[in-house]
Amino acid sequence: MKAMVLGVGAIGSVTADVLAHSEEFDKVILGARNLEKGKRLEKKISSDKVTVKKVDASDVGAMTKAFKGLDLVLNVVIPRYNFAIMEACEKAKVNYADTAWDIALDKTKPGQIINQTPAFLYLNKDKAWKKLGLTGMLGIGCDPGLTNLFARRAADRLDKVRDILVRDGDNGYVEGYEFAPMWSPETLIEEVLMPATAYFDGHYRKLGSFDGKELFDFPDPVGKLPIYNVDHEEQETLPTYIGKGCETCNFKIALGDEYVDAIKMIGKLGLSNPNKIDVKGVKVAPRDVVNAVLPDPSTLGDKARGDCAIGTITKGEKDGRELGYYMWTGMNHQKCFTEHNNSATAWTVGIPLAIAARLFAQGKITQKGVFPPEMMDSEPFVEMLPKYDMYYKEKKL
Numbered sequence: 001m002k003a004m005v006l007g008v009g010a011i012g013s014v015t016a017d018v019l020a021h022s023e024e025f026d027k028v029i030l031g032a033r034n035l036e037k038g039k040r041l042e043k044k045i046s047s048d049k050v051t052v053k054k055v056d057a058s059d060v061g062a063m064t065k066a067f068k069g070l071d072l073v074l075n076v077v078i079p080r081y082n083f084a085i086m087e088a089c090e091k092a093k094v095n096y097a098d099t100a101w102d103i104a105l106d107k108t109k110p111g112q113i114i115n116q117t118p119a120f121l122y123l124n125k126d127k128a129w130k131k132l133g134l135t136g137m138l139g140i141g142c143d144p145g146l147t148n149l150f151a152r153r154a155a156d157r158l159d160k161v162r163d164i165l166v167r168d169g170d171n172g173y174v175e176g177y178e179f180a181p182m183w184s185p186e187t188l189i190e191e192v193l194m195p196a197t198a199y200f201d202g203h204y205r206k207l208g209s210f211d212g213k214e215l216f217d218f219p220d221p222v223g224k225l226p227i228y229n230v231d232h233e234e235q236e237t238l239p240t241y242i243g244k245g246c247e248t249c250n251f252k253i254a255l256g257d258e259y260v261d262a263i264k265m266i267g268k269l270g271l272s273n274p275n276k277i278d279v280k281g282v283k284v285a286p287r288d289v290v291n292a293v294l295p296d297p298s299t300l301g302d303k304a305r306g307d308c309a310i311g312t313i314t315k316g317e318k319d320g321r322e323l324g325y326y327m328w329t330g331m332n333h334q335k336c337f338t339e340h341n342n343s344a345t346a347w348t349v350g351i352p353l354a355i356a357a358r359l360f361a362q363g364k365i366t367q368k369g370v371f372p373p374e375m376m377d378s379e380p381f382v383e384m385l386p387k388y389d390m391y392y393k394e395k396k397l
Contacts, residue, residue: 002028002072003028003029003357004030004031004053004070004074005076006075006077008030008032008034009184009297009298009346010298010343010345010346010350011099011346011353012350013346015074015351015353015354016041017045018388019354019357020047024357024358024362025357029051029070031055033055057085060088063084065092067088068092068094072095072360072361073088075098076353079100079101079103082101086136089134090128090132093132095134096134096136097138097353098137098139099144100144103197104190108195108206109195111206114203117204117237118236119372122370123237126371129368129369134368137360137373138370138371138372138373140353140356140376141350143310144234146310146329146352148237148238148373148374149382150314152374152376152378154324154325157325158318159317161242161315162246162247163246163314164238164248164249164312164313165312166312167218167252167253168253168254169225169308170182170345171225171306174295174300175304175305179258179262180300182300182333182345184297185297186291188263189267189290190274190287192209196208196209196231196251197232197236198229198248198251199248199249200248200250204236204239209230210229210264212227212229213228215227216254219328225254226254227255228253229250229251234249238374242374271287272286273285273286274287297345297346301333301336301342301343304334304337304345308330308333308344310329311328311330312328313397325396326394326395327395328394329348329385329391331391336389347388351388355388359380359381364377
């Protein structure tokens, strides 16, 4: 099979490297806006299967030409380009997968009911993609991705599902930096400052940013960390697609005090603004400036320390009795870099995407249309995780 990994940052480098050394793919193209960065990744992977092509994710026509003849496009650029990339895939008749969608499309204010979550703007393409005979896998990274699959895995063991709680914990830090996000700073700032989506009382609703603070005890060695409601993908689809009477679904992530203070200040100063303003005769977006002054996450792997634990708590009933499961995965940042030359943050997102690509190539993912991760079988993913040093654990509640 022939695949393009569109985006050559930290996550793209993980996915591309796995595919280049897999049996299923004979050609892996690195789609890069920055050709020099793409060339550096090509050299790092060091495989004759890999080539680089300059691709602009905002240019549908150019992408359509670039995608011709491919079997699969793996999108790891920032989500605002997803619709353009999917349109190019439709025109080129190429299958598609990504690790996130553009949750910023929703402008509902805190306290309001959401009429349609951004996820369903993508999922509305399902019928058309089925007609084209194409597969569109949405949000198949770690979270979203594995977290959705864990919810499905648990729900299949229950007669009724009441609560689905996604919890992302990381006690990691980057040596030499007071504030250095280990994934796209632009995405982090955007997600955390936006009102958070949650599902309860039969509706998708908006909460305020930094709502719902609590102390959560993550599995060792992560430990107890403060967590907050944050806007994310999982709670936009799980209540609908898991079914079984789900009453509550939310996502909370661990954020240290220094992160919360820094991101709040960025918001207060208007530095999260994605729109260009005039600065001494130069048009520049404040958010781009913040992004530019922060370190590139793909360069931080050797400085990252600590552990992450990402998972899902699914509670409900079985045979009339209360039952639940906590299922999670995780990694140590330093060990990941020592053994894989990548940060655990990039690794845990890039690996599930690569697994999805391999399973698709093996004919183990056969669905057509556009669908979220919980519509796939979790078993092949769980079986393949240890191959890439990602553990899977579960605890009956």
